[in-house]
Amino acid sequence: MTASLNDIALRAGVSVKTASGALHGGSARMSDATRQRILEIAGELGYVTNFAARSMRQGWMPLIGVISDELITSRFATEIIRGLDGAARAAEMAVFAVTLGNRRDVGKTLGEIRQFRPRAIAYAAMYHKRVTLPPSAAEAIAVMINCQDDAGLIPSLVPDEEGAAIEVTRYLLENGRRAIAFINLPGLLAGALREEGFRRALVDAGMDGEAAPVLPAVRQTIYSDRAQSLVSAHVAALLDSSSPPDAILCGNDRVAMEVYAALRRAGRSIPEDVAVASFDNQVDIATRLDPPLTTMALPHRAMGRMAANILLSAEPPPVEVHRLPFQLVERSSV
Incomplete structure (x- = not known):
């Protein structure tokens, strides 16, 4: 048989209301010693709160x-x-x-x-x-x-997607990067807000934010990690352009993983030739890349x-x- 509040109250010499208050945080007034005594007796008797009955009382x-x-x-x-x-x-x-x-x-x-x-x-x-x-x-x-x-x-x-993009872009700028490309997540609210933050940080630094390349990571209009990737083609085109990037910001860590592979195929070193930064902090990806990935951790x-x-x-x-x-x-x- 399961012990009841009546059993505990009888053993402790208190009212049922007092026993319930000690066990369930009720409004009954009691000393700390009384509360502790009730808790000890409840433990000895193996008391388990009847949540069904309690829910009927409090709704x-x-x-x-x-x-x-x-x-x-x-x-x-x-x-x-x-x-x-x-x-x-x-x-x-x-x-x-x-x-x-x-x-x-x-x-x-x-x-x-x-x-x-x-x-x-x-x-x-x-x-x-x-x-x-x-x-x-x-x-x-x-x-x-x-x-x-x-x-x-x-x-x-x-x-705060926009704030995160501002922070990581400023971090790249503070580390001497001036030609930053952004391979972003098309069709997502996060991607749109991050693009706004990216361009704003460049403008705040006295640069042409509108001219900075922002490219979609996939061919579909809405990002999915199962969609056909454009990352490798974008990286190759950026490196062959008249103004190759010295940093690539990635829409998420999966995109960053593809950027790493594309840079390696092109014979570029990270971060010596091109710095890479990202969003999400998927630890199983970010810490296993070589070198480990700088990224913005979601809250x-x-x-x-x-x-x-x-x-x-x-x-x-x-x-x-x-x-x-x-x-x-x-x-x-x-």
Whole structure:
């Protein structure tokens, strides 16, 4: 038989309300000694919180639900869940995710999550994008992670793409690079914002930002790592031009890996002849390249932690877009 609150209260000589307060953070007043005594008795009796009964009293379970828009299919984007889960565990909450696939719309997925009576619900995406949600979702979803809702009704946490591009471009300039080409990710919001930051950093340095080459990494209009790559052809053309680059900025670490191979085929050394920098910090790629790749680390874990703070807050946060900074990871490619 599982021990009950009544059993613990009887053994400790306190009321059930006091026992519940010690175990579940209730409002009952008690000394630290009494609280510790109740906790010890609960341990001795093997007490397990009846979350079902507790949820009936307070209206929710100690859970955070996540609508996962391809998030858990990406190895490095799962840092969002790690950050969220770590902060939730500190608050004695658990996180569960339901994947939003081709056969599930947002409304249906939201209904599946709400059956579990979570404390709050978040929407998290694999990459930075805008999302169209049904009107009812704005009332149920407390925060958007790595994405924004088109209607602007939900607080959003997104990477500061433009700021990251400014920072890494300035880093290349500070290291003496003046002819910088950018092989970017076409059709993605992140790519558009990074291009803006790249050109702005060049203008701020007194250079012609509009004339700097920005080239698509793939033949398709929207980037996919499965699309036909143009990287090798772009690198060959850049090196054969009248103004060859002394640095190449890459839209992500996969593109950087292709740039490395193309430079090696052309007999160029990294970073002596051409510096290479990138975005994402996919560690299994960046640290294994030779030389290791300088890249901008996405703030995925920080987004997860900040999302937990919003989800567990007693007061709803203001509806705004929070842009979290990347971190420059200096390695040997610059």
